[in-house]
Amino acid sequence: MTDHDHHAVATSHGGAHSHHGDPGDRLADHQSGTGHAGHGGHAGHGADHVAQFRKLFWINLIIAVPVVAFSTMFAMLVGYQVPDVPGARWIAPLLGTVMYVVGGRPFLTGALSEIRSRKPGMMLLIGLAITVAFVASWGASLGLLDHELEFWWELALLIVIMLLGHWVEMRSLAQTTSALDSLAALLPDEAEKVDGDRTVTVSPADLHVGDLVIVRPGGSVPADGRIVDGRADMDESMITGESRPVSRGVGDSVTAGTVATDSGLRVEITATGDDTALAGIQRLVTEAQNSSSRAQRLADRAAGWLFWFALVTAAVTAIAWAIIGDPDTAVVRAITVLVIACPHALGLAIPLVVSIATERAARGGVLIKDRLALEAMRTVDAVLFDKTGTLTKGxxxxxxxxxxxxxxxxxxxxxxxxxxxxxxxxxxxxxxxxxxxxxxxxxxxxxxxxxxxxxxxxxxxxxxxxxxxxxxxxxxxxxxxxxxxxxxxxxxxxxxxxxxxxxxxxxxxxxEVRPESRDAVDALHKLGVEVVMITGDAEAVANAVGAELGIDRVFAGVRPEDKASKVSALQQEGKKVAMVGDGVNDAPALAQADVGIAIGAGTDVAIASAGVILASSDPRSVLSVIELSRASYRKMKQNLWWGAGYNLISVPLAAGVLAPIGFVLPMSVGAILMSLSTIVVALNAQLLRRLDLTPEASTRAVLNR
Structure with missing residues (x-):
């Protein structure tokens, strides 16, 4: 309907334009994580995992105090006597065993998962370190191995710090919202079915093809059908993205979830359940989500390299010292290498940056749901904006x-x-x-x-x-x-x-075009990003908006089921695509894009399909996401070099490369260096707090470069 050949208004029924509530009010419910892709076996999501790591951290922190205090090696390093109480020598071994079994369980199961998938990473490194420390410590406690191999204090600190790192990381992601549940929520809870001379209230799930239903003014259509009586302005924006109500009369098809804004209708059902257009969109969302590649995280890759580096170094160390003819030192050195190789700082390098970045972003009106989306945003070279409600006011x-x-x-x-x-x-x-x-x-x-x-x-x-x-x-x-x-x-x-x-x-x-849209487009152009607009609106409308904003490419008259394929077409051109949208019709495209960005005033399903949510409807917030992505990536890289750099230096020293000149890195010095490395990483991540991520500030920063 190009020139809107009607102007139907609310009739005596009093039907107002229905919006199914305002999902923007419920944004807090959607700051969520789409799954914990990294860290092998403990991959999981939801509040139960956050609670699990929080509980494990506090329990193990309490147990760690007596383990460290009664560790004979720690007492020797610090220079005090272990308290003389009955059974004192067994306190650290027994409680250390509890920590290994209880606190170490997520890492051990993760290590097994990494072995099974043949992708050694941080979980295997942590699992190996705590297992070696555990076995060696028992050997030393029982007098079977050198007393220097009593690592109970190191085992306790390692488990506590790693649990803290994982709790921080989990907490920075929140419970995911099911996109499919949100789609289903568009359907009314009940339908009025005509049964002879009377109407009966039934669930939409109980409707069959051929049934006749009444749709009241302001009510939504329970299943796909054909109008047999009445004429109404249908709000189809949640399905098609079309900003204007569309006039539908006798013989016209109507889609499940659309709203009759002004008049009542009688509709004959033509499709139910899995055959409806809404179910088709649900399938597209599922397929796009399942086909989304999940890039391996930087820390996991670094831990993978570190794993082999530590393993090879430990083996070479053991062989070298054994050849020299000092088997006791060979065992001590090899085990020291494996324990020191476990990176405390590397365990916190990414979670701390993610946690601070998500908190800073939220203050700037940007909610990060998927940290992989945040990482990918810095490489995006095409931003695809939905027109209605994004570049325009909707x-x-x-x-x-x-x-x-x-x-x-x-x-x-x-x-x-x-x-x-x-x-x-x-x-x-x-x-x-x-x-x-x-x-x-x-x-x-x-x-x-x-x-x-x-x-x-x-x-x-x-x-x-x-x-x-x-x-x-x-x-x-x-x-x-x-x-x-x-x-x-x-x-x-x-x-x-x-x-x-x-x-x-x-x-x-x-x-009306949003006044902020022009600045957003100009700033993206300055970053060398192509700006594309996609809409279900007619070509004339789309081209007028595109010309006004200086947009590079315009896709007009695009049906909902074709939006994801447009994203795919851009990706086939070799582009990294970010999609910005707010409607249900955008959900498959948001899931298909390298980064899906939902405008906050949009629908629940768009929010659930996206990796990033903009709390405001200001398109300049996209610049905030790019700025944050680049800044946090820099911090992650710096932290990884700090975290891994400590290991690259300390592992050869622990192995005894400088032994010919009389220097071998003692465990105590290694532990101090490890702690210093962790502090540097933590302080470096804190520098992210200086970022101003308000849409105006981010856009101004780009335009003034």
Whole structure:
């Protein structure tokens, strides 16, 4: 419907434009994690994992105190006597064993998983270190091995620090929301089925093809069907992305989840369950999510390299010392290498950055749901914006007025607003709002009535004022205003104001472009990013918006099921694509994109399919995400070098490469270096807090470079 050939308003049923609630109000519920891809075997998600690591951390921290205090090796290093209490020598071994079994379990199961998948990483390194420390410590405690191999204190600290790192990381991700549950929520809870002369209330799941249902004004369609009686303006935005209500009458098809804004309908069901368009979108979301590649995390890769480095070094160390003829030292050195190789700092390098980055982002109105999306954002070279509600406000606005005869534009608008005051229609609200914004005095109206597809009628200051679309002009046999042809080419909605049968003027209504959109597009261009717009709207509307904003490419008239394939086409050109959208129809495309960004005022399902959520509807927030991605990536890299660098230096020293000149790294010095490395990593991550991630600041920073 290109020129919006109707202006149907709320009838005596009082049906208002329904939005299914405002998901923007529930954003906090959606700051969520899509699964813990890293760390092998403890991959998992949800609040239960956060609680599990929190509980494990506190339990093990409490147990660690006596383990460290009663560790004979720690007492020797620090220079104090182990308290002389009955059974003192068994306190560290027994409680250390509890820590190994209870606190070490997530790492040991993760290590087994990494062995099975043949992808050694951090979990295997941690698992190996704590197992070696555990076995060696028991050997030393029982007098089977050198007393220097009593590592109970090191084992305790290692488990506590690693549990803290994993708890911090888990907490930075929150419970995921199921995109599919959100899609299902679009359907009404019950449907009114016509059964002979009466109507019965049934669940949409109980409907069959051929059933007749009643859809009340403001109600949503329970299943795909065909209208057999009535005409209504259907809000299909959650399915098609089309910003304007679409007139549907007898014989037209309607889709499950769409809303009859103004009039009641009788619909014959043509598809139910898995055959509906909504179920098709659900399948697309599932497929796109399943096909999304999950890049290996930097820390896991570093830990993988470190694992082989430590293993080879330990083996070479043992062989070298054994050849020299010192088997005791060979065992001590090899085990020291494996224990020192376990990177405390590397365990915190990524989680700390992620935790601080997500907290900073939230203050700037950006909610990070998937840290992999945040990592990928720095490499994006094409941003695909959904038009309606993203680059535009998603609601009609009066953008031009042409008056005929003696009246000026303000007078025409005031009369139109008077006639529309009692209407609940989105176009009526836009006219009333335009009059209020201009500070006009709107006269009182009486005798309000509306006629679907024609318009509204009211008496204003003794004159019969009518506002409507082309059908109204046909009725009174009058020509449209001169600018109407140009307005129609731009895809605008055209309404005429008629007083006592004479055309007083015309109103141009369109989905208004957000003032921030131009800055967002300019800043993205400055970063060398291609800006693409995708919409279900007609080509004329899309091209007008594209030209106004200086957008590189425009995809218009795209059906919901084709949006994901457009993203895929861009990816096949070799582009890393970020998709920004807010409707259910965007969900498959959000899941298909390298990074899915949901505008916060959008629907639950768009939010659930995205990796990043913008709490505001400001498109400049995309720049905040890019800035954050680049800054946090820099910090991650720096932290990984700090974390791994400690190991690259300390492992050869622990192996005894400088033994010929009389220097071998003692365990105590290695432990101090390990702690210092952890402190450096923590302080470096804190520097992220200085970032200003408000949309204005991020955009200004890019434009001023």
């Amino acid at each position: 609601e009609p606005t009066v953008t031009a007025i042409e008056a005929t005869g003696d009246l000026d534009g303000d007078a025409v608008l005031a009369l139109a607003a008077a006639a529309e005051t009692d209407s609940e229609h989105p176009l009526a609200r836009a006219i009333v709002r335009a009059a209020q914004d201009r500070g006009l005095t709107v006269p009182a109206a009486t005798g309000f009535s509306s006629s679907p597809a024609v318009g509204v009628t009211a008496t204003v200051e003794g004159r019969g004022i009518r506002v409507g679309g082309p059908r109204l002009l046909e009725e009174i046999n009058a020509p449209e205003v001169g600018a109407a042809a140009a307005w129609r080419e731009e895809g605008a909605i055209i309404l005429h104001v008629v007083g006592d049968g004479v055309v007083l003027g015309g109103l141009r209504l369109a989905d």
